[in-house]
Amino acid sequence: MAASNRRVLIAGGGPVGLLCAWLLGRRRLPVLVCDDNSELQADPRAATTHPATLDLLEEDGLADDMARVGLVAPIFQFWDRPSGKLVAEFDHAVLKNDTRHPFVVQCEQFKTAKLLLERLHALANVEVLFSHEVIGVTQDADSVSIEVRGSDGLKRHTGTYLIGADGGRSVVRKQSDIAFDGFTWPERFIVFTTPYDFEQKRGYCPRSYFADPGSWCNCFKVSADGPPGLWRTVFPTDPSQPDADLTRDSAVQALMQKFFPSPEPYEVVHRNLYVTHQRVAATFRKGRVLLAGDAAHVNNPIGGMGLNGGIQDAANLCEKLAKVLLEGASEQLLDLYSLQRRTVAIEFVQEQSIANKKRLEASDPEVRRRNLDELRQMAADRERSRAFLLRTAMIASQRRAAALVPPI
Numbered sequence: 001m002a003a004s005n006r007r008v009l010i011a012g013g014g015p016v017g018l019l020c021a022w023l024l025g026r027r028r029l030p031v032l033v034c035d036d037n038s039e040l041q042a043d044p045r046a047a048t049t050h051p052a053t054l055d056l057l058e059e060d061g062l063a064d065d066m067a068r069v070g071l072v073a074p075i076f077q078f079w080d081r082p083s084g085k086l087v088a089e090f091d092h093a094v095l096k097n098d099t100r101h102p103f104v105v106q107c108e109q110f111k112t113a114k115l116l117l118e119r120l121h122a123l124a125n126v127e128v129l130f131s132h133e134v135i136g137v138t139q140d141a142d143s144v145s146i147e148v149r150g151s152d153g154l155k156r157h158t159g160t161y162l163i164g165a166d167g168g169r170s171v172v173r174k175q176s177d178i179a180f181d182g183f184t185w186p187e188r189f190i191v192f193t194t195p196y197d198f199e200q201k202r203g204y205c206p207r208s209y210f211a212d213p214g215s216w217c218n219c220f221k222v223s224a225d226g227p228p229g230l231w232r233t234v235f236p237t238d239p240s241q242p243d244a245d246l247t248r249d250s251a252v253q254a255l256m257q258k259f260f261p262s263p264e265p266y267e268v269v270h271r272n273l274y275v276t277h278q279r280v281a282a283t284f285r286k287g288r289v290l291l292a293g294d295a296a297h298v299n300n301p302i303g304g305m306g307l308n309g310g311i312q313d314a315a316n317l318c319e320k321l322a323k324v325l326l327e328g329a330s331e332q333l334l335d336l337y338s339l340q341r342r343t344v345a346i347e348f349v350q351e352q353s354i355a356n357k358k359r360l361e362a363s364d365p366e367v368r369r370r371n372l373d374e375l376r377q378m379a380a381d382r383e384r385s386r387a388f389l390l391r392t393a394m395i396a397s398q399r400r401a402a403a404l405v406p407p408i
């Protein structure tokens with residue numbers, strides 16, 4: 001196949017789109033990425049990168065670079081907010097025979113995207129167009145085209161496949177008539193970022209989860225612009241309260257003080273509100289259109305699985321797409337991509353992220369006691385702890401995906 005006929009189009013230059021571009025570009029395939037933003041977004045969303053994902057990002061030292069600009073965090077903790085007691089602590093060291101990275105790396109997603117964009121600049125066969133919004137998608141038996149609105153007007157680009165990595169509101173998914181079933185949580189999730197050092201002042205480790213009847217908090221550290229770093233606290237909101245009330249100083253301080261009483265008010269440098277969904281696309285492939293990342297699946301951020309799933313999609317998809325385009329492998333491989341990644345999005349990421357939320361917010365005293373006891377017992381038993389971590393570290397889902405074979 002001539003190189004010009006092998007061009008892959010990518011809608012969305014978030015971390016998943018840029019990773020796809022890099023994985024395909026490294027294999028010398030021509031790639032065009034269109035992103036509607038004018039530049040990379042300094043987005044305070046994902047940070048936690050799990051062991052299974054780090055194992056996929058070793059090419060060209062990417063995982064090492066992420067650790068260099070982020071933080072290595074081998075341990076996470078569960079706390080009980082009302083009693084203030086530590087419930088359980090899990091150490092990824094028990095996974096030393098399951099992964100080359102028995103720890104998570106806390107690397108903000110804009111840093112991962114920046115590391116990828118720097119690598120893309122070195123590839124002459126990859127073009128990244130910012131300020132270019134994909135507004136239309138058409139395909140036939142031989143090619144796929146996108147209509148793109150940029151500063152120079154409307155343009156049409158044609159390629160052999162299109163990867164929709166354009167986030168949860170994906171135009172590619174909508175234009176391809178792919179359903180996105182699931183539900184939206186009534187409460188929104190609010191993130192406060194503070195320089196308050198929870199580790200030094202309160203003894204919390206850089207990934208700490210707090211259970212509270214009817215509520216919860218994720219408290220985690222990011223390296224930000226360097227030591228001493230910043231801490232992000234994520235809470236659910238009251239669905240009946242308007243945005244302006246939720247982000248008002250008095251409300252911010254009240255929530256912080258409820259979870260982390262302190263004689264001083266907290267310095268809060270960012271406050272962000274998110275609508276949160278649990279949805280999976282009906283298929284990750286429709287002809288020449290392939291979905292990856294949030295365009296294919298969205299979930300609540302407790303456990304930090306959304307972008308990890310997207311990175312795992314990208315690695316799975318690009319390996320198969322390269323085989324189809326460079327080695328003449330059957331397109332059925334792309335159906336296998338959809339089967340493997342969609343199955344684990346449902347069986348693992350949806351299930352685990354919903355279970356994580358329910359465990360933290362349980363309000364029935366008996367259910368709470370059971371949940372916290374179970375965490376204590378798992379942490380105290382090496383084999384149970386390993387089984388739990390294989391799921392949270394997304395190793396079990398990678399193994400499940402690899403074991404799925406096409407239906408005959």
Ligand SMILES: Cc1cc2nc3c(=O)[nH]c(=O)nc-3n(C[C@H](O)[C@H](O)[C@H](O)COP(=O)(O)OP(=O)(O)OC[C@H]3O[C@@H](n4cnc5c(N)ncnc54)[C@H](O)[C@@H]3O)c2cc1C
Binds near residue numbers: 234
């Ligand atoms: C508070 C919070 C914390 C989180 N923490 C974690 C975590 O610790 N670990 C984790 O794994 N996940 C986490 N997530 C989830 C993670 O942020 C997402 O899964 C991740 O951003 C998905 O990456 P993506 O590249 O698929 O989509 P996005 O990051 O949404 O990127 C999509 C890109 O496409 C562009 N785009 C959209 N439409 C168009 C169009 N029509 N044309 C061109 N471009 C377009 C967008 O501007 C954007 O640049 C968190 C989410 C939240 C809200």
